[in-house]
Amino acid sequence: MASKKDKNALLHASENGRTDNVRALLNRGINVRHADADGRTALILASKEGHPKIVMMLLEKGIDVDHKDEDGWTALHHASVKGRTEIVRALLIKGATITPLLKEKILSGQLPLDILPLL
Template sequence: MKKFFCILFIFMSFQLYSLTDDEVKFLKACENGKYETVVAMLDRKVNVNVTTEDGLTGLMLASHKGYPNIVKLLIRHNADVNIVDNVG
């Protein structure tokens, strides 16, 4: 029975973090400095605060990789600067 709940928990965890194609594209664009793609995804109304499985936002990814133009763009689109990742 314990094994069943463990498997069920793992399955449910994957369901919690299933992202749309646009959300994946948005997060990758933030991480890779693709400004025009980020703009296009924001125009498509992607959630600016969407997180990866690890709790990382596009704002975190862009700032960590050193893309100030994307950081400014995301903040102008109301990115939440107070979100923390799974590590805290």
């Protein structure tokens, strides 16, 4: 089930917070590495939209925590910019890298203040 932006069912469910759907898809063995036309994976979408339970499920399945979308942003970058503290913490625990692009945002004061102590 791909759409015009090449989003499969896992990407749609992850972006929209459909935890039960994500769980079912993961149990069926769906490819967690799939990315849409913009290079966004389920982890990036769930991190950006603020769905920590889905983020944890994806991390447990071994999804690439440092995958970059076409803009060079990782899930950590998206979660940081959106102020998703719980997700930022989970990504860092799983070894997410603070990229040069994210460092630039930190140094220029473009992140929510409650995120800074985590980074």
